[in-house]
Every structure is written in C-alpha cells, then in structure tokens.
C-alpha cells in the first residue's frame with residue numbers, strides 16, 4: 001500500500017498546488033494580508049454590509065477580526081444555521097501581545113480602546129492576547145492607529161498565520177531562569193510576522209519561546225516551541241518541540257533532540273514554519289495542523305528535513321528540558337533576580353474590562369512599575385515591586401477583585417469565549433465558570449490542592465479541555481426531564497505534557513449541575529487522597 005500522503009494531502013512540496021477545498025481556494029485567490037488596505041479604504045467607510053463575504057469570514061482573521069455570534073442564538077443552532085444567520089454585525093478583535101509584555105502606556109491604550117470601541121469588554125486569553133468584542137468595522141482604522149502609536153497591532157492575530165508568540169511573563173527577571181527568550185521573541189516577530197512568506201499556511205501556527213523552569217508557556221501543546229536548556233558545555237540555548245495541539249485529536253509536541261544557540265533561534269523557527277507551509281496537509285482542514293505531519297514523520301525525519309532542506313547545516317544534539325518546577329502559573333508574590341518582586345494576580349477566567357485595565361495601569365504606575373505581563377493562564381503579573389511595597393500593592397489589586405492570593409478554584413479555572421460571542425459554541429462558559437468559582441469558594445473554603453478546571457464551549461478545546469484535572473467540553477445533554485439542555489462531557493485527570501484526561505463513558509453533567517458535580521468530585525478526592533497524591537494520580 002502506498003503511504004497515505006501519496007494520495008495527495010495538498011502538500012505544496014509534493015507538487016499539489018491546486019486548492020483542494022474552499023479555504024485553500026480563498027487563500028490562493030488573494031493573500032489574507034491584502035485585506036488590511038480594503039478595511040481602511042473601503043469597509044470602514046461602507047460599513048459591515050460592504051464587506052466581501054470571502055473577506056468577512058476569511059481574510060479579516062489575518063488582522064485578528066472574527067465575526068461574533070448574534071446574541072440570543074442558542075447552542076442547538078450551532079452548526080445548523082448559516083453563517084449569515086449566526087453573524088452579528090460586530091467583530092471580536094484580538095490584539096497580539098508577543099511574550100505578554102506590556103508597558104503602562106500600552107495597557108492604558110488597551111483600556112481606552114475597550115471603553116471607546118468595545119463596550120468595555122476585554123478578556124485576557126490563554127495565549128496572552130487581549131480580546132475585545134462589539135468592534136464595528138467603521139472603528140477599526142482608529143483602533144489600529146491607537147495601537148500602532150504604542151507599538152501594538154492585530155497583525156496575524158488569527159487566521160492561517162504565525163499567531164502571537166507566547167513567552168514567559170517573567171522573562172529576564174525570574175530568579176531561576178535558564179535563558180531570557182525576549183530577544184528571540186522580538187527577533188522572530190520583527191523578521192517574519194506580517195510577511196507574505198508565511199501568510200498562507202495550511203492552518204494556524206502557534207509558537208512559544210520560554211526559558212523559565214516552570215514551563216509556563218505549555219510548550220507541549222504548541223505547534224513549535226523553543227524551550228530553554230543548558231548543554232553539556234554549560235551553554236544556555238534551546239530544545240525544539242514540534243507538533244503539539246489539542247482540539248479533536250490531541251497530541252503532545254515531540255522534541256527534536258537538538259541544541260539551538262540563541263542566535264540561531266529565528267532560523268530554526270523559520271525552518272519549522274517553512275516545513276509546515278510546504279509539507280503541511282492542506283486537503284482536509286481538520287488534518288491541517290503540523291501535529292498530523294509530525295505523527296506521520298516522527299521527530300527524526302522532521303529533524304533531518306529541517307537540517308538538510310531548510311537550514312543547510314546540522315544542529316548538535318541537545319538535552320530535553322528538566323521537568324517543570326513548581327506551579328506553571330506565576331500567581332502570587334515572588335522574588336526577582338534583581339532584588340525586586342513580581343506580583344501575579346488572577347481576574348476571574350481572564351475577564352477584565354476597560355475600567356479595570358485603567359486601574360491596573362494606575363496601580364502599577366503608582367508603585368513605580370512600567371512592566372506588566374499577561375500570562376498563558378488568563379492572568380496578569382506586575383513586575384519590579386520593592387519588597388516593602390508588595391503587600392500594599394497586593395491589597396490594592398485585591399480591592400478591585402484581582403486576587404493575588406486566590407482560592408485554588410479561581411487560580412486554576414480557565415474558560416473559553418463560549419456562546420456569548422463565539423459562533424462555534426454550544427454552551428455558555430465564562431459566566432458559568434465565574435458562578436462556579438464563587439460558589440465553590442463558599443462551599444469549600446479550605447480546599448488547597450492544585451486543581452485545574454477548564455471549561456470549553458465546544459470540542460475545539462480553546463481552553464484546553466484534555467489537559468485539565470477536570471475538563472468540561474460543551475455539548476447538549478439530556479436532563480432529568482428528558483429535555484435537551486446545555487451541558488458538558490467530562491474529562492478527568494489530564495496533565496499538560498503527561499496525559500490526556502480520561503473520558504469516562506457517559507460521564508456528563510448539565511450546565512446547571514456543574515458546580516455540584518465539581519464539589520462532589522473534590523470532596524471525594526479530599527476524602528480518599530493519600531499524602532502527596534495529586535488529582536491526576538488519584539483519578
């Protein structure tokens with residue numbers, strides 16, 4: 001039997017240049033980056049109805065713009081109604097914040113945009129972006145001007161492109177850091193983001209660069225990740241992971257076994273994304289992520305193609321990174337290597353708003369910091385606080401419900417956008433999660449074990465359903481009266497990089513019973529766990 005790829009997976013490198021589906025056709029017809037000019041010159045003047053449908057539900061994404069779901073359309077209509085019926089005349093807009101790095105001025109601009117153009121909405125995503133809703137196309141040029149004035153943009157924040165590069169929020173300041181990846185994040189951004197070299201990929205390309213020991217960028221579930229290691233000469237550099245991703249076919253990234261010097265990092269990143277562009281599967285959209293190519297090739301072949309066809313030189317062998325140290329978030333008050341402290345705080349499931357962002361900026365400035373960070377866990381961190389001021393700033397943040405010492409439930413619950421705005425959603429997520437956190441804090445005030453709870457509105461797993469201790473995947477379920485209602489399939493015992501949560505046959509809950517379900521599981525866990533046993537081990 002010939003290998004499956006011979007049947008034509010739409011791989012450019014094998015000569016399949018003709019588009020094999022509508023998405024590929026759209027991308028061939030016109031580069032996604034070209035829509036930027038049309039937004040400014042035509043659509044912002046003509047309004048929503050003037051937008052070419054191929055741009056509206058395709059190329060606008062190249063600038064971080066998705067149409068949002070019309071309010072009030074229930075989950076049962078997802079996948080049934082046509083896009084035109086589901087579309088509101090407003091957009092969700094993602095601002096990319098590479099490495100999660102923000103200044104006070106940048107945060108103030110993000111806050112102003114939220115209040116002026118986005119009805120006060122602002123969510124911190126689990127890829128360190130800020131996401132707005134209710135954006136009218138007429139306002140997009142003014143938003144871009146405001147962002148550009150402070151060095152931010154929405155370029156390739158969505159679409160089949162190299163999206164935001166995530167990085168450790170403590171890059172450059174963490175006490176036990178292996179390497180500060182900030183120069184490499186900036187280097188890759190400057191060289192390759194917004195270039196036509198990589199604006200037509202088979203699908204999205206998620207990157208991470210990190211050098212902290214807690215592996216907070218969750219490299220295992222990125223398409224490509226460069227992770228700080230020290231080689232046997234004592235030099236700091238990177239190991240390369242490729243092919244991680246969740247969604248409907250979860251896979252953990254595999255490392256190539258190489259050692260990459262910091263100055264080579266951009267070339268290696270470029271080589272990996274070029275392999276994806278050229279060899280990535282384009283025939284079927286649901287197989288068009290690099291994890292499927294990695295599953296077929298394996299890391300040894302990937303490395304060989306990378307070295308021979310793209311780099312033109314061999315990389316030395318390198319070590320795997322050590323296991324993560326401590327918790328993977330950066331919540332709480334901890335020392336930096338320069339003697340100052342960082343203060344990590346937790347809004348509820350990443351939801352903030354324009355006024356809160358202004359208050360955060362004011363607080364940071366008052367305490368002498370000009371460095372704020374978003375995290376890959378929907379949280380934020382303020383850097384450079386002198387020890388004697390840490391308690392006072394923590395109190396001020398907590399006074400506006402940004403918890404520096406959060407309950408386990410607040411600290412480790414994430415939720416995706418869900419039915420409030422997402423056209424693919426089947427169920428409500430953010431508000432449901434916020435209610436659950438409030439309720440569990442009341443019912444189980446002393447619970448203190450690490451426990452991740454990730455709530456997703458559909459099988460796409462934007463909030464990582466398969467790698468949570470308790471993962472909820474939105475779907476319709478049948479309640480005790482035999483009615484179809486919003487609910488979740490439950491995955492238990494997932495851990496990033498170690499195991500995917502187990503789907504127990506038939507284990508589901510209605511949305512209404514979600515909190516009761518978590519409470520029952522947590523009580524059983526507390527009752528039965530042995531000393532030191534984690535939730536994943538107990539399950």
Ligand code: SF4
Nearest residue numbers: 416422425457458462
């Ligand atoms: Fe939308 Fe589904 Fe992603 Fe949630 S997981 S944001 S519902 S696509």
